[in-house]
Amino acid sequence: MKTHILSQAKIGAVLLIMANSVWAEQDYSIQELTKPQSTINFGAGFLFNDNARFGQYSGLRDEGFYGIFNVNVLRRNDDTGTWLRIMGRNLGYQNRDIRLEHSRQGNWGYFFEFNQTPRFEPFTAITAVKGIGSSHLQVPTTPTTGDPLRLKTEREIISLGAHKFLPGNFELQLHFRNEEKDGARIFGRGNRLGPPGPTAVGGYEFIPEPINFTTRIFGATLNYNGKDLQLSGGYYGTLFENKNTALTTTGGSSVGGIFAPSLFTPIALPPDNQAHQAFLSGGYSFNPYTRGTFKAAYTIASQTDGFFPTQLTAPGTPSNLHGKVDTSLVQAAVTSRPLSKLTLLANFRYEDRDDKTPVFLYNPNAFNVDLNGNRWNGFNTPRSFTTFTNKFEASYALPMNLRLIGGIDYEHWDRTGTPQTTSHRNHTDELSGRVELRRSLAEALTGTISYIHSDRSGSHFLTNVKATGDPFFNLIAPINLADRNRDKVRLLLNWEPLEPLSVQVAVDQSWDNFDGDRNNSGLGIHKGIARNYSLDAVYTFSEDLQANAWFSRNETQIDQASRTPEPRVPWSVKLENLGTSFGVGMNGRPHEKLEIGTNLTYSDITDKFKQSITEVACCPGNTPVPDINFKQGRWNLFARYALQKNLGLRLDYILDYFKTNEWTWNRWTYTDGTQLTQDTNQLVNFLGLSAYYSWQ
Amino acid sequence: MLNNLEKLISMMLRLLILVFLLGFMQNAMAQEDDSDEEWPDIVLRDDGKCTKCHDESSGNPVLFIGKTKHGTVADGRTPTCTSCHGESDEHMDGDQAIPPKPSRTFGKNPRTSILDRNQVCLNCHQGGKRMHWIGSAHANRDTVCTACHEIHTVLDKVRDKNTQSNVCFTCHKEQRAQINRPSRHPIREGKVVCSDCHNPHGSAGPSMTVRDSVNETCLTCHMEKRGPFIYNHPPVQENCAICHNPHGTTAPNLLKVRAPFLCQECHEPNAHQGSLGTITGAYARNTIARGCMNCHTNIHGSNNPENVRNDRLFQR
Structure with a gap:
């Protein structure tokens, strides 16, 4: 009997424990579901192949091991609503991100962030130029074989910010960002005008630009968030500083007399500049059916970086440009629903960029007649412009959940300036009309079909004149100024033929007809066509298995014409860009402990250059520009296996493929002997194994 | 006497077991209870009436919202379930096997109009960077907030640099193809994301650029060109x-x-x-x-x- 009692006592105790554990598990389960969770992921990956493209922005370029380290610590004090987040991403790579956030939700907060982004030049330079990365280069005077060099720039950004909610629905926000960009990028100098004449091949030298930039963005915003009225006003400042004012060289080719490349020193580098903006934007709900928004801003930008020391300045030139550009912006919009079925929108935007930079004569030599019989001027060229953009749209509800939308857009540009090496017109106006039929709220089929037509025209083109005062060629209207008619059709359909299947079809096509010539020259841009087709499908096999696939075809075509040097033979070219892309992906959980996902994307893109002629008497030895093809593919695979509920392993595999016949640098050797090369067929394998652990 | 004592103990133990069993069963059965008794809140204020049916095993899992900013109840501004989904009396009072939908629904095939759905979000999120939503291209094209944002999950894909572009590509197919071209921004690496240049909630600039013009937007990273x-x-x-x-x-x-x-x-x-x-x-x-x-x-x-x-x- 004693045994029996003990046995029963044991059962009771077990049940008590079970019951307790059930309750505890319920509490734990709820906590698990509702409390923020932290995770850490660490391990190592191996890159099996050197490459230039796959690791262009991540630093995964050289074969070898790389650390995998990601962390996301997320804590919340439920009593106070205080959050702490420490996030580290790609800490083992060169493109790492670190962010710390601490905030009391609805009260105050601050953050600190560090971002690092490298950019590796995909081409390797074989060069004997010395001093690359600095502002003074030693350039060989004759072609010289050099050593391989991989140019690189890197951005390191530190950001800080804070916010505080204030009484009366106010919030103050402060932000500061400092970016250091260092390295060197492809740059060069050259001149076609070497002896014995204008048809000679000049000298060209590889002189990488030193990048040593500091960019700062900072500001303060005071927000007011009322029920009907919201306001946001403040200050936004930007500063740019380049440690190098000019790029100087020693050495270099002396071929070409006064036009020899070696004389192209110093070369100006981007000057320091800054801008300061005061702004106020707001929104007001007049009633539940009518709301207005606006933004007003005034920006003062200046560029007063001191000119680099030189003996060759014209008399009377200042010590810096005294550049000053003031920009005013006013934007306002009203949206209203005067009838339950009718919605109206009106939007107005005005921007005035007033370049107040004083004009000086920097270059008296420019008045000399050049080899083509032209005379220019040596004044600096401040440019101002004013734009008005207006939009009106009406939307009316029709039966069957359809809406009919009509809209008119109008854009007007006023530009200052005079024609120099291109034609110029002071005003352009563009008027667009749009009609659209849309079905947004339906169970199986939603979509949009729209048609847009726009006309751009403008004031008469100003006449370019030669040194003699006679009219210059005046043959081409620049692409951004030319008269243009544009027609565009868009179709977007979302279809769910079956519960687990959704299909999306997107088609758009546009036709641009330019009046790109002047004086009936037949030159300039004539026509542009763009076509984009895509088909997407998503299939949900079960809650644990989903798949998707997509296909896109993108085509652009530009028809334009120009005219060769003497004997001035007109020629035309049809530029085509044809891209085919597709992707397939799948995510699944075949076992409660195993989660897998895979994604494959592939693009095949071809540039075609269909020129009407390839050879003229002026310029023997031409080879038509060959088509350029790029093939780019990537296969991602991941698997997560849970060893415990909060501990597991993760496997990542990436196969990246890049192939091209691009000829950009193939036949080019700089006068100093520098050549640029790339591996035209890159296949990269990356395998990573890491552990993850999560906690609350 | 001893036997009686043993019987008493035995009986008491059985009673104890029975009580625990009943207690456990009641606890277990509580999930299915549809009585009118007030249920304790689990995540949000006043969510008991919702969470008595909706947990993570239901067809509409809801509890993950507790991990998010919306689920931070110490912030008095955070919503209740009904702030977004409406009072939903019919939904809660109905005794049908499949109850009527809540007053406002946001998921697949919602019956709530797009304007009404977005207004729920705008009731709290109308200021700051969302000031220009009304009248923006996305608003005019009937984009609903939940087309891009996931509310009940801690990982809102559109707010994560690694996944944001895929959300945008749901509609912007041409750009999906373009980011794989050989000359590109580091979008695939998550170092530049769509929202670095565009404010999808509307702006005073063209094409919803984050700054007031295309150039001012480009200059935030390429200021040497200014x-x-x-x-x-x-x-x-x-x-x-x-x-x-x-x-x-x-x-x-x-x-x-x-x-x-x-x-x-x-x-x-x-x-x-x-x-x-x-x-x-x-x-x-x-x-x-x-x-x-x-x-x-x-x-x-x-x-x-x-x-x-x-x-x-x-x-x-």
Whole structure:
């Protein structure tokens, strides 16, 4: 009997424990579901192949091991609503991100962030130029074989910010960002005008630009968030500083007399500049059916970086440009629903960029007649412009959940300036009309079909004149100024033929007809066509298995014409860009402990250059520009296996493929002997194994 | 006596077991209880009436909202379930096996109008960077907030740099193809994301740019192009997008078309400016390597004060 009692006592105790554990598990389960969770992921990956493209922005370029380290610590004090987040991403790579956030939700907060982004030049330079990365280069005077060099720039950004909610629905926000960009990028100098004449091949030298930039963005915003009225006003400042004012060289080719490349020193580098903006934007709900928004801003930008020391300045030139550009912006919009079925929108935007930079004569030599019989001027060229953009749209509800939308857009540009090496017109106006039929709220089929037509025209083109005062060629209207008619059709359909299947079809096509010539020259841009087709499908096999696939075809075509040097033979070219892309992906959980996902994307893109002629008497030895093809593919695979509920392993595999016949640098050797090369067929394998652990 | 004691103990133990069993069963059965008794809140204020049916095992799991900012109840501004889904009396009172839907629904095939759904979010999120939502291209095209944002999950894909672009590509198919072109921003690496340049909630700029113009947006990262310079290249100041496509191109440096063809869209065919595209011969210098920029190297503008004639031509 004693045994029996003990046995029963044991059962009771077990049940008590079970019951307790059930309750505890319920509490734990709820906590698990509702409390923020932290995770850490660490391990190592191996890159099996050197490459230039796959690791262009991540630093995964050289074969070898790389650390995998990601962390996301997320804590919340439920009593106070205080959050702490420490996030580290790609800490083992060169493109790492670190962010710390601490905030009391609805009260105050601050953050600190560090971002690092490298950019590796995909081409390797074989060069004997010395001093690359600095502002003074030693350039060989004759072609010289050099050593391989991989140019690189890197951005390191530190950001800080804070916010505080204030009484009366106010919030103050402060932000500061400092970016250091260092390295060197492809740059060069050259001149076609070497002896014995204008048809000679000049000298060209590889002189990488030193990048040593500091960019700062900072500001303060005071927000007011009322029920009907919201306001946001403040200050936004930007500063740019380049440690190098000019790029100087020693050495270099002396071929070409006064036009020899070696004389192209110093070369100006981007000057320091800054801008300061005061702004106020707001929104007001007049009633539940009518709301207005606006933004007003005034920006003062200046560029007063001191000119680099030189003996060759014209008399009377200042010590810096005294550049000053003031920009005013006013934007306002009203949206209203005067009838339950009718919605109206009106939007107005005005921007005035007033370049107040004083004009000086920097270059008296420019008045000399050049080899083509032209005379220019040596004044600096401040440019101002004013734009008005207006939009009106009406939307009316029709039966069957359809809406009919009509809209008119109008854009007007006023530009200052005079024609120099291109034609110029002071005003352009563009008027667009749009009609659209849309079905947004339906169970199986939603979509949009729209048609847009726009006309751009403008004031008469100003006449370019030669040194003699006679009219210059005046043959081409620049692409951004030319008269243009544009027609565009868009179709977007979302279809769910079956519960687990959704299909999306997107088609758009546009036709641009330019009046790109002047004086009936037949030159300039004539026509542009763009076509984009895509088909997407998503299939949900079960809650644990989903798949998707997509296909896109993108085509652009530009028809334009120009005219060769003497004997001035007109020629035309049809530029085509044809891209085919597709992707397939799948995510699944075949076992409660195993989660897998895979994604494959592939693009095949071809540039075609269909020129009407390839050879003229002026310029023997031409080879038509060959088509350029790029093939780019990537296969991602991941698997997560849970060893415990909060501990597991993760496997990542990436196969990246890049192939091209691009000829950009193939036949080019700089006068100093520098050549640029790339591996035209890159296949990269990356395998990573890491552990993850999560906690609350 | 001993036997009686044993019987008593045995009985008490059985009773104890029974009580625990009943207690456990009641606890277990509580999940299915549909009585009118008030249920304790689990995540949000007043969520008991919802969470008595909706947990993570239900067809509409809801509890993950507790991990999010919306689930931070210490912040008195955070919503209740009914703030977003409406009072939903019919939904809660109905005794049908499949109850009517809540007053406002946001998921698949919702019956709530897009304006009403968005208004729920705008009731709290109308200020700051969302000031210009009404009237924006997305609002005008019937984009619903929940088309991009996931409310009940801690990982809102559109707010994560690694996954944001895929959300945008749900509609922007052309850009999905363009980011895989050889000249591109590091979008695939999550180092530049769509919202670095565009404010999807509307802005005073064209194409919903985060700053007031295309150029001001580009300058946030490429401020060295701002100038003004002594010699300015007019399209640079007017609109970067005249020459560049920021979403990706096959020509180097995000140029829409290669030189010399790009330059010939504006420049008079004075002499060499009109040369044929060729990869051999004298005029290959206008096509290969940097093309026209082999000579006109400072193409965005030159701040060179020297009085040598070619300064104006961006050659130094």
